[in-house]
Amino acid sequence: MTRLIDVVLEDQSVLLYRMGELTYQTLSLSIRAYIDGLTVQNQVRDMSDRLMIMAEKVEDRTFELIARFQPVASDLRTIKSYMKISYDFARYGRYALDISFINDQLNGLKECNSDMRTFVEKMSAKVLQMVAISIDALHKLDINLARSISQTEQEVDQMYIDHLQKLFDEELTNSKCILSSTLMARYLERIADHAVYVCESILYIVTGEKNKLR
Amino acid sequence: MTTPTTTQQKENLSQPDPSQQPITADVIDATAKMQAINVDAWFGQKQILKTVNLTVKPNSVTAIIGPSGCGKSTFLRCFNRMHELVSNSKMAGQILLDGKNIYDRQIDPVQIRRRVGMVFQKPNPFPTMNIYDNVAAGLRLTGTKKDKNLDDIVKHSLEQATLWDEVKDDLKKPGTSISGGQQQRLCIARAIALQPEVILMDEPCSALDPIATAKIEKLVIELKQNYAVIIVTHNMQQASRVSDYTAFMYLGELVEFGETRQIFENPKNKLTEKYITGEFG
Numbered sequence: 258m259t260r261l262i263d264v265v266l267e268d269q270s271v272l273l274y275r276m277g278e279l280t281y282q283t284l285s286l287s288i289r290a291y292i293d294g295l296t297v298q299n300q301v302r303d304m305s306d307r308l309m310i311m312a313e314k315v316e317d318r319t320f321e322l323i324a325r326f327q328p329v330a331s332d333l334r335t336i337k338s339y340m341k342i343s344y345d346f347a348r349y350g351r352y353a354l355d356i357s358f359i360n361d362q363l364n365g366l367k368e369c370n371s372d373m374r375t376f377v378e379k380m381s382a383k384v385l386q387m388v389a390i391s392i393d394a395l396h397k398l399d400i401n402l403a404r405s406i407s408q409t410e411q412e413v414d415q416m417y418i419d420h421l422q423k424l425f426d427e428e429l430t431n432s433k434c435i436l437s438s439t440l441m442a443r444y445l446e447r448i449a450d451h452a453v454y455v456c457e458s459i460l461y462i463v464t465g466e467k468n469k470l471r
Numbered sequence: 472m473t474t475p476t477t478t479q480q481k482e483n484l485s486q487p488d489p490s491q492q493p494i495t496a497d498v499i500d501a502t503a504k505m506q507a508i509n510v511d512a513w514f515g516q517k518q519i520l521k522t523v524n525l526t527v528k529p530n531s532v533t534a535i536i537g538p539s540g541c542g543k544s545t546f547l548r549c550f551n552r553m554h555e556l557v558s559n560s561k562m563a564g565q566i567l568l569d570g571k572n573i574y575d576r577q578i579d580p581v582q583i584r585r586r587v588g589m590v591f592q593k594p595n596p597f598p599t600m601n602i603y604d605n606v607a608a609g610l611r612l613t614g615t616k617k618d619k620n621l622d623d624i625v626k627h628s629l630e631q632a633t634l635w636d637e638v639k640d641d642l643k644k645p646g647t648s649i650s651g652g653q654q655q656r657l658c659i660a661r662a663i664a665l666q667p668e669v670i671l672m673d674e675p676c677s678a679l680d681p682i683a684t685a686k687i688e689k690l691v692i693e694l695k696q697n698y699a700v701i702i703v704t705h706n707m708q709q710a711s712r713v714s715d716y717t718a719f720m721y722l723g724e725l726v727e728f729g730e731t732r733q734i735f736e737n738p739k740n741k742l743t744e745k746y747i748t749g750e751f752g
Contacts, residue, residue: 330735
């Protein structure tokens with residue numbers, strides 16, 4: 258039996274999936290531009306703003322759903338999680354904007370050696386993979402896929418720690434490179450965290466359990 | 472039971488006598504105010520309740536939810552031996568009040584109904600009595616005479632039922648002259664006047680408007696400071712608002728029982744999920 262709430266929930270689901278697609282495009286663009294030294298700040302800002310507007314729409318619909326339908330059980334968990342995920346997606350957008358900012362202000366990787374470039378490329382690939390998993394797992398409500406994100410998150414965390422250690426150990430003198438790469442690594446690590454949050458929300462929607470994947 | 476017919480007597484012989492069934496110590500919950508243990512109930516040959524177990528904690532509100540005909544009102548009436556007042560009814564299992572079986576032969580059902588009060592779906596003040604007498608009626612029947620003490624109990628009961636301020640100047644008016652919501656609170660005051668330990672409520676708001684419903688719901692939450700409350704309701708939101716624990720019944724069985732937050736956020740049973748989200752009912 259189709260319930261009245263199902264129609265609005267479906268709209269919410271579609272909106273969230275569109276957010277997911279835009280999120281991935283925004284991050285891909287921003288990260289690629291950082292690695293290649295291209296200026297995309299205006300474009301990324303526009304995309305990030307759109308994500309914020311979409312997140313607000315999800316929030317508005319959440320309150321509408323609660324007010325009109327008094328959801329419980331899986332409906333309630335879904336609605337609550339959708340709002341949380343929309344915030345995570347909006348955060349992806351803001352980190353994409355931050356990355357485009359350090360690209361413009363600190364010359365991206367132009368002042369860095371090839372090792373640093375390789376490191377950023379490798380970490381970026383892992384993080385984009387995590388973002389893709391989080392979006393795909395949400396679309397399919399696939400808890401196994403959601404759980405699979407854990408391993409990559411640990412690898413990303415380790416890469417971030419290794420990067421900081423390297424800065425301590427090696428006598429690097431190029432302050433722009435140090436600052437740029439460290440901020441980039443930090444943003445990537447935070448994006449990875451949000452990918453994990455999205456996957457935790459998916460587990461909560463499906464199982465009702467509040468599991469930590471980190 | 473009310474004077475059973477010969478047929479009933481024969482039927483009763485084939486059913487277990489709840490007063491004679493031993494209580495197994497390991498199933499008794501020492502923290503419970505009331506506890507239903509393996510309760511079965513019948514109307515004639517039709518079995519309404521099937522091995523229902525439930526624990527009611529003191530100073531808590533327990534909601535019983537479920538689709539029409541699932542047995543929730545019958546179950547509620549077992550808690551103060553009102554089920555047996557219906558002709559052709561039978562019951563098996565035990566209901567404990569402070570650890571003692573209320574169906575024990577030595578127990579007087581009238582005393583049980585004094586300790587376990589009941590509020591019904593439709594407000595039912597005594598139509599020939601004024602507001603004061605409606606509250607005092609039960610007390611007079613149990614021997615409390617008209618004196619200062621009775622006045623105090625009536626006032627206190629009306630205050631507890633959050634009705635005093637609205638009727639204090641109209642105590643001599645007929646109980647049926649006030650609004651439906653006020654009448655229901657009057658019935659609650661009448662139940663409170665007997666100083667019960669548990670209050671049973673059978674869909675107490677189903678005949679009330681939203682404002683009156685909100686007042687009763689607020690009152691239910693206040694009442695749990697002094698009593699254990701068991702409320703049967705069809706209104707999911709009401710159950711989630713007022714209760715600490717929720718029991719979901721279906722086809723005479725207790726499907727799921729747990730803390731209200733858990734039942735409404737993450738029910739363990741698929742049937743519960745389907746019922747509370749409106750997939751059936």
